[in-house]
Amino acid sequence: MRSRTLRAIFGISNSILICTVIVSTVVALPVDCASAAPVHPLFLDRLNYQAGQFPYGVCAADFDGDGTADLAVSRDWTDPQIYILKGHGDGTFQAGHTYSLNNAASAIAGADVNGDHVPDIVVIVRLSNAVAVLLNNGDGTFQAPAYYNTGYGPTSLTETDLDGDGDIDIAVGDAGYTAGGGDSLSVLLNNGNGTFATAVRYDCGGPQWSVTSGDFDGDGDIDLVAGTGRDSIAVFMNAGSGTFGAPTKYFADSGFMYTCTGDFDGDGKLDLAAVNQNEFGIGDTLRVLMNNGDGSFRPGAKYLYDQGATKLIAADVDGDSRIDVITSNLRNPGSVQVFIGNGDGTFQPPLFFAAQAFANDVCAVDIDKDGDLDLVTANFFANTASILFNFTNYICGDLNGWNGGPDLEDLAYLINHLFHSTAAPLPLEAGNIDGDGVLDVADVVYLIDYLYFDGSKPTCK
Secondary structure, X not given: OOOOOHHHHHOOOHHHHHHHHHHHHXXXXXXXXXXXXXXXXXXXXXXXXXXXXXXXXXXXXXXXXXXOOEEEEEEOOOOOEEEEEEEOOOOOEEEEEEEEOXXXXXXXXXXXXXXXXXXXXXXXXHHHOEEEEEOEOOOOOEOOOEEEEOOOOEEEEEEEOOOOOOOOEEEEEXXXXXXXXXXXXXXXXXXXXXXXXXXXXXXXOOOEEEEEXXXXXXXXXXXXXXXXXXXXXXXXXXXXXXXXXXXXXXXXXXXXXXXEEEOOOOOOOOXXXXXXXXXXHOOOEEEEEEEOOOOOXXXXXXXXXXXXXXXXXXXXXXXXXXXXXXXXXOOOOOEEEEEOEOOOOOEOOOEEEEXXXXXXXXXXXXXXXXXXXXXXXXXXXXXXXXXXXXXXXOOOOOOOXXXXXXXXXXXXXXXXXXXXXXXXXXXXXXXXXXXXOEEOHXXXXXXXXXXXXXXXXXXXX
């Protein structure tokens, strides 16, 4: 971009522009980056995409094999479909195909269930008491759904190799709220070709609102953990062939329980986090359970946050190699909360980032290929999917965040912000070119010197 002239952008000579910038210091107010920016830049920008009526769940995978993340959104109630958004790799999407289901959908995941190295779609069809599998044709289009019965009122799923044969099986948490009742965990083993055996159901003694998986006892087999609606977390240890015994239960807090797994203290063992959702989101807590190394757990830290959690995931979103915890929430009016991990099993106070009305699901994926994990939410009452862009790995001088700058467009962006009150850099630190902690005209001069007079490289603070 250095071959483009300042005259082409501003219609004036280089020297006149520099003089204008210096004189203009009397009208350009400096911005203190330290006081204006959050402690963690994280999710400072958001795009919303229409996703049809009542989007319930969302997942991300490279469905069409072009090296960029695509999205699949499940729809509930009046328009039971799967809606595909094809990613461009820069954080933007275009509408793709829709696929009809025979009833209201909920949780959704992308996984290669037939071993052809492209991700298929697995989705809960909750009012049909079933899970649907849509096989990928290899180009991001999908075959008609195949339905497999589960227990009553399925709400959540996890996809993993439960019997150790190298293919992806499915475990489903059943809440038991449809006709027939019953609270169970349904395990559907893969036949090896993307079809599934009849579900085996395991009694949980309470409705299963979430299910996740991991090797908790270090024996090489994948175990299961379910969050109930009755004040507890149920851990099912794998017998080694995809079969499970009676669960061990750990008391948590009242309300519907959502769970995730991660090594929160860096000891190489998977710990648990659970969050409860009480009525109106009052008294909600995040509770951590630490792994003793043998698949049993002890109580860890507890955090109050009152946002009405709808999903819980674990991921390193700030790039410090420590696992963080993220919740999607139904309140304010829809949001995500990020609990930054300290690496010792404790977390910092939650950071709040707005989504749209009733953020019902969340997943973490690098949407724009900048090396950090962005967040995607399904917003039930807004009929949208929100992309929350992560700015942890910002490039110093890339003020517009578009093309890895700094370049002439970034110079124009900075001048317009300082002298015409246009949008601020994201994050603000990206515009502090000279690294003095203040965003002002000196940064403009520094950037001009770097771009056109072989000056020093930008060094943000």
